[in-house]
Amino acid sequence: MAKVVQITAENFESEIIKASETRAVAVLFSSAEYPDCAPYSQLLGQLSTSMDFTLGVVSCDERENMQLIQMFRVRSVPEIHIVDKGQIADVLQGVLSEADLKKRLEKYYVSDESRMQNAIEEAIAAKQFDEAIPLLDEALAKTPDDKKLKLLWAKASLGMGDTEKAKDVLSKFNEGDDQYREAKSLLELLDFHAEAAKQDVQGKEAVVYHEACKLACAEDFESALQAFLNLYVEAPEWNDSAAKKAMLTLFGVLGPKHELTWKYRAKLNTMMFI
Incomplete structure (x- = not known):
């Protein structure tokens, strides 16, 4: 549960040591004498809410906190110590940018943005694309230039069969x-994703x-090539030689030097000229 606590020698054991047994606690050492400390403390308070962690604040201006300052070997302020299971797991010295601060804290806590992205990735993995799209729209409204979100949006669009939108984003x-x-x-x-998104496919060859x-979409290229080759052997003219064209496309994806290209191009040539 997110909270900000003023730490003293009296509550240090309960609020930091014991609390850190179940979840890491961030301890900020600050001083009113240094102008950077107040806004940094405010930023950390906001992050403690969005990333759901306890922030303990130790005032270096209070003489009774000298024992804590010495115990943590604080060298400068502001300084953040991450306490996990009673031990110091990390030390963040000086004023970091918000992006760098979040990146360091995300080793121990999950931000709202990361939590949202995890939910999106899980929905896509479960092929629940209709659930992923609204989440992606919401996330991209906040960070429209986030390339990782755009890639996920393209994947969800492909899953929904909307290849034109996906193509526009990917290009x-x-x-x-x-x-x-x-x-x-x-x-x-x-084209493979468009085909994979189809429902109720009819006909043996189809x-x-x-x-x-x-299989190709899952990047199991060898299994995909073998399946296309088998189809070509059974029905070489089916759907305007779609199986052969699919193999040629995969050769382009893999590149001319890839071992699977060499292996299956030879097999395809053999079948074409038997």
């Missing part, structure tokens, strides 16, 4: 983006093709 990723490689792969596999596309 805007740049090589410098952390998610570029995954976005590029999704873009190259767009079902085999559909399952192979699902």
Whole structure:
């Protein structure tokens, strides 16, 4: 439960040591004599609410707190000590930016943003795309330039069968983006995702093709290539040689030097000229 507590020698054992046995506690050492301390303390108070943790504040201006200051070996203010299971797990010295501070704290606590993202990822993993989309819209309204959220939005859109929206988002990723490689792969596999999103597929060949596309979307490329090859052997002309075209697309995704490209291109050539 989030709360901010003024820490003294009297309540240190109960509010910090005992409390840290179940969840890490952040202890801020500050002083009214240093102008950076007040706004930093306010920021930490806000983060303690959004990330749901206890913040203990020790005033370095109070002589009776000298024992605590010495025990923690405080070198400067503001200074944050993370206490986990009675031990100091981390020390954050000086004034950090809000982004850097959240990143350090997220080792021990989960922010509202991370909690939302986790819920989105879980919904997508469970193929509950209709639940993921509203959460993504809400999250992107707050951080519209978040590339990780945009990638998740594209995945959810693909899951809903809306390939045009997904394509529009994925095509805007740049090589410098952390998610570029995954976005590029999704873009190259767009037709497979569109097929995998279809419901109530009818016909023997269509079902085999559909399952192979699902394997490709899951990046089980060898199983997908084998399934497409089997379909090509059984019905080479089906749907305008869709199985062969799918294999050629996967060769492009994997690249000409990939062992699966070499292996299955040779198999495909063999079947084509028998």
